[in-house]
Amino acid sequence: MRVTQGMLNNNMLQNMSKSYQNMNKYQEQFSTGKKISRPSDDPVVAMKGIDYRSELTKVEQFERNIGEVYNWMDTSDVALDESTKALQRIRELTVQASSDSMGEQERQSIAKEVGQIRDHLKDLANTEVNGKYLFNGTNTTEPLVAEDGTLNNNFGDDVNIEISKGITVKANVDGENIFSDEFFDDLDTLKTQLESGASGDDLDGNLSVLDGHIEGVIDERADLGARMNRRDMVEDRLAVQKEITTKMLSDNEDAEMEEVITNLKTQESIHRAALSAGARIIQPTLMDFLR
Structure with missing residues (x-):
């Protein structure tokens, strides 16, 4: 299968979206102190709660x-x-x-x-x-x-x-x-x-x-x-x-704040690395050369 530039771009955008979702998850846990903010996050935890x-x-x-x-x-x-x-x-x-x-x-x-x-x-x-x-x-x-x-x-x-x-x-x-x-x-x-x-x-x-x-x-x-x-x-x-x-x-619902902070810091590092990789994946266009 031939890999095109469009495929690379789409994959990069999907990965970036997932990275944002993970950051949002850990930020919510940090601000609320809870493992989940809605039942769909973890139905088992929600039912036990x-x-x-x-x-x-x-x-x-x-x-x-x-x-x-x-x-x-x-x-x-x-x-x-x-x-x-x-x-x-x-x-x-x-x-x-x-x-x-x-x-x-x-x-x-x-x-x-x-x-x-x-x-x-x-x-x-x-x-x-x-x-x-x-x-x-x-x-x-x-x-x-x-x-x-x-x-x-x-x-x-x-x-x-x-x-x-x-x-x-x-x-x-x-x-x-x-x-x-x-x-x-x-x-x-x-x-x-x-x-x-x-x-x-x-x-x-x-x-x-x-x-x-x-x-x-x-x-x-x-x-x-x-x-x-x-x-x-x-x-x-x-x-x-x-x-x-x-x-x-x-124990069922409260988040371990030390773990949340660690996960949030790790995810921030991953997100920055993803942004850096994405910048290299996107190829220059004709307009870039014209400038």
């Missing part, structure tokens, strides 16, 4: 879910702690009122304090966060204790939140197990006895009742604590998973 990003999106959603669980659990734990302290205070007052040396006026004062603590416990039963009542299950728009002081008795289901793939945790505390009709009836009975001047022996009978309610709050708080521990373990695992996935995404 989609998978890693999808995994990160799931992890970040679970992290948001755990944040919601934190709101439920931590606020509920504080309310249960305050409830325990309130009941323990009522028990202390009952022990004081049971003393034979306690006068009627002093018992009246204790009755008033018991009434205030009872009202405080009703407020705790209606604990809310972000506009959601925490002790009424999924029925988060209604308070557990109505404005007239009676229980709503319209309990919702458990509030279950997915905090990892296939792992769902109960975020709420069953308010009906603590702040029941019996719970507030017993407090009202104690207050009435104190107001009516009941004897120490009659008041002593309330101590075992109060102990039962205190134990009930403690049991619910222990159950909540166990779920909080599991939440923390899942959160730690998600943090590790996020770190690993982020690293894999970086």
Whole structure:
């Protein structure tokens, strides 16, 4: 096959175009820090990147879910702690009122304090966060204790939140197990006895009742604590998973800058050599001689 000047020129132009493409590739990698700028650059890298990003999106959603669980659990734990302290205070007052040396006026004062603590416990039963009542299950728009002081008795289901793939945790505390009709009836009975001047022996009978309610709050708080521990373990695992996935995404897409700079410098040298060779390939024309 006869090689013509036109063939030489065409080959030179094709090689120059390819050289420009390579330089553009390395310059993009240098400016973006990424191996590819479009899926067509490397479909395998692009598909892996989609998978890693999808995994990160799931992890970040679970992290948001755990944040919601934190709101439920931590606020509920504080309310249960305050409830325990309130009941323990009522028990202390009952022990004081049971003393034979306690006068009627002093018992009246204790009755008033018991009434205030009872009202405080009703407020705790209606604990809310972000506009959601925490002790009424999924029925988060209604308070557990109505404005007239009676229980709503319209309990919702458990509030279950997915905090990892296939792992769902109960975020709420069953308010009906603590702040029941019996719970507030017993407090009202104690207050009435104190107001009516009941004897120490009659008041002593309330101590075992109060102990039962205190134990009930403690049991619910222990159950909540166990779920909080599991939440923390899942959160730690998600943090590790996020770190690993982020690293894999970086390894897949991020360019090695030292390698990119080396390739760019090498390509610049090749390009200059190609330009020099091209100048010698293009033969002089008649116009060059006429000049």
